[in-house]
Amino acid sequence: MIRQITIIFFLVISFASFAQQRQLQRNNGSTLGTGNKDIGDAPKTVIDNREKPPIEDYKIISVENDTTYVDTTLTIYKDYKYNYLRRDNFELLPFSNVGQAYTKLAWDFDEVDLLPDLGAREKHYSYYEVEDIFYYNVPTPFTELFFKTTFEQGQNVDAFFTTNMTPRLNLFIGYRGLRSLGRYQNLMSSQGAFRIGGSFESKNNRYHLKTHFVSQDTNNEENGGLTPVAAQQFLAKDEEFDDRSLLGVNFEDAENMLYTKRFFLKHHYKVVKGNDSTRNNQIRIGHTLNFTDKEYWYNQTSPFFGYGESYKNSNLRDEVEYQRVSNLLYAEYCNNLLGEIAFQVKHSNYNYGYQRKLILDSTTINNRIKGDIVSVGGRYHKKIGGFDLTGDAMINLSEEFSGNYLKAKARYRINEDAVADAALVINSSAPNFNFLLFQSDYVNYNWQNDFDNIQKQELSVNLKSKKWANVSAHLTQINNFTYFGLEDNPNGVTDTITGISSAQMVKPAQYDGNVGYLKLKANRKFEFQNFNLDNTLMYQNVFEGEEVFRVPEFVTRNSLYYEDFWFDKALFLQTGFVYNYFTSFQANAYDPVLAESYVQNSFELEGFHRLDYFFNAKVDQARLFFKLENFISIFDGNNNFVAPLQPYRDFAIRFGIVWDFFL
Structure with a gap:
């Protein structure tokens, strides 16, 4: 299709x-x-003597109508985003292969929802959320091609094309693909993400529409990490195991996959057009449709001893599906004195579950959670002097899944160089469905829970200034924090030969205390002639609940580089070093059956230094990237982990290109 x-x-x-x-x-x-023309x-x-349109005319528009334009410059921040996720991953520590899980060095809690999601969060890093899809308005067709090498075999590509059929109708299409074999046994990553959509507005400017369709699959071979013996060989930096494929892994016959589809439509009609420039006395009605379908499965040929007993001796398969259809209707009134006021009502139908019920000696685990939820709320926006105020609130009218959220934000432009904002987010919602209901061919991975709502409150302050610095502060409190942790397995044992243990099992849990979390982050760039020093420093403090919520105290990134034009400004060059470091902490472990991280108490992730050398160049509209990753390990070897039994990446030479075409 x-x-x-x-x-x-x-x-x-x-x-x-x-x-x-x-x-x-x-x-x-x-x-x-x-006219008449001879055949020969x-x-x-x-x-074509037309002047090329300015780059500012190639507009990029978010789903909330925030507008920027195509940026073809080469900066150090483009280097930070030149990765599999195509965004700055300063707060993430990647596993050994591209497209795998990450260890979180910091957390964000500004996202809100009224209903739980599927789960399998370690497979959602590259997932296209509604906010990740942008819309365009371009004077000529625009194409962007992305390519980057991976590990051993494969590549990471992203091809995108957009054009305006008319000044009022834009269409776009894109495909992102990934394949990487990896350097360890049974660790291949494969991904495909197709997206298509467009935007339209009528001639009289009354009707506006944005729509897209996304289909994405994220597939990973899983090996459960290194065996205890192989972990010791890795730590010892034994030259015999510089070929990482020789290191033993826990199993070589498992894989998991997340497959998702989404159709999204957002449109509105101006019943009373009002004043086009100020929107004074404008009345509009709008509708948003979001149909999301997700499927997650885990396959394994033979059961793994470390996960405990299983109901089957071969061909294990866990499969769960989730559908959600949401329709939101709103009516909005705009007035120069009162601001923009909207009332909204939302209906959501959800269906999560399995194809079977599990009947145990003492209880029965159901196979499905489904129902309908009606929510009501409102939005507000007003500019008062130099302040820009926004608010958004909704509440569920249901006892089955209660939930609510409040988002309030004040933004103030100090001058042309500096902008400050403060935001408050309050959200109460149920934990993800895999905390509430999960079934597996592994005996220990079956549960049904009735957890309380997770209650989050976050206050954040941000200052952005090119002259001084970019500074942000986030203060978060979480009640009923829900997580995966380890419980003693009464039937568990330890294999004396391999050292593999099933004495503990992964289970969902809800913390009966509060989690208090402070995150401070600052970024500042210093320039001296053609040399630059870009610094990002983050300080974190978990002052409550650190037994279930752990982050490093300090994380830093420092980039020292040279940049200049060469060859009569035909080439712009950037070259230098990027240094990363974080302090030690007890990082979460990774569970491939759930595709989730879980809290553990036996492994301390030692903070380690990372040093990359890069050589980037821009020729016309093409940006070339060349990097020596983990450059420091050439001299001292690599025996660093990113999570229990999960090794960090070795030294690698990687390169690629981002090329923009304007027809």
Whole structure:
């Protein structure tokens, strides 16, 4: 189906391009296709003397109508984003292969929802949320190509194309693909993400629409990490095991996968148009549709001793599905004196579960959680002097899944260089569904819980200033923090030969105390002629609940680099070093059955130094990236972990390109 949609889309684009070319010929006075012409006559050459549109005309628009434009510059921040996620991963520590899980060095709690999600959060880092899809308005067709090498075999690519069929109709299409074999046994990553959509507004500017469709699959082979013996060999830096494929892993016959689809539609109609420039007395009605479908499964040929007993002796398969259909209706009134006031009502239908019930001696574990939820709320926006105030609140009208949220934000522009904002987020919602209901062919991985709502309160303050610094502070309190942890397994034992133990088992739990968390982060760049020093420092303090919530106290990134134009400004060059460090802490472990991290008490992740050397260049609209990753391990070797039994990446040479085309 996706292939057919892609073919149809490109046929439409080809037709549009042909039509634009014919129009161009007519505008330039060409006589092609007119008058009497002998068969042997050569066609006349059409020269396009039009001025190229400024880059500011290539607009990128968020789902909330925040607008930026295509940025083709090369900065150190582009280097930070040149990775699998295509965003700055300062707060994440990647596993050994591209497309695997991450160890969190810091947490954010500003996202809100009224209903639980599927779970399997370690497979959602690359997932396209609604906010991750952007819309465009471009004067000419625009294409971006992304390529980066991976580990051993494969590549990471992202191809994107957008065009305006008319000034009011934009279409876009993109595909992101990943394949990486990895350096350890049974650790291949594979991903495909297809996205297509567009935006439209009517001639009279009354009707506006944004829509997209996303289909994504994230597949990983899983090996359970190094065996206890292999972990000791890795720590000893034995040269015999520089070939990482020789290190033993816990199993070589498992994989998990998250497959998702989403159709999204957001549109509104201006019943009373009002004043176009100020929107005074404008009345609009709007509708948002979100249909999301997710499936997660875990396959394993033979059961692994460390996970305890299993109901089957071979071909284990856990599979769960989740569908959610949400329709939101709103009516909004805009007034210069009162501001923008909206009332909204939302209906959500959810369906999560398995194809079977599990009947045990003492209880029965159901196979499905489904129902309907109606929510009501409102939004507010007003500019008062230099302040920009926004608010958004909703509450569920249901006893089955109670929930509510409040978001309030005040933004103030100090001057042309500096902007400050403060935000308050309050959210109460149920834990993800995999905390509430989970079934597996492993005996220990079966539960049904009735947990209380997680209650989050976060206060944040941000200052952005090119002249001084970018500073942010987040103070978070969480009641009923829900997590995965370890419990003693009464039937567990330890294998005396391999050292593998099943004496503890992963279980969901809810903390009966409070979690208090402070995060302070600052960024400042210093310039001296052609040399730059970019510094990011983060301080964190868990002053309550540190037995279940752990982060390093300090995380730092320092980049020292040189940049300049070469060859009569035909090439812009950047080269230098990026240094990273974090202090020691008890990092969460990774469970491939759940695709979740869990709290553990036996492993201390020692803080370690990372040093990368990079050489980047920009030629015309192409940005070239070349990097020596974990450069310091060339001299001292690598025996660092990112989580229990999960080794960090060795030295690697990686390169690639981001190329923008403007037709």
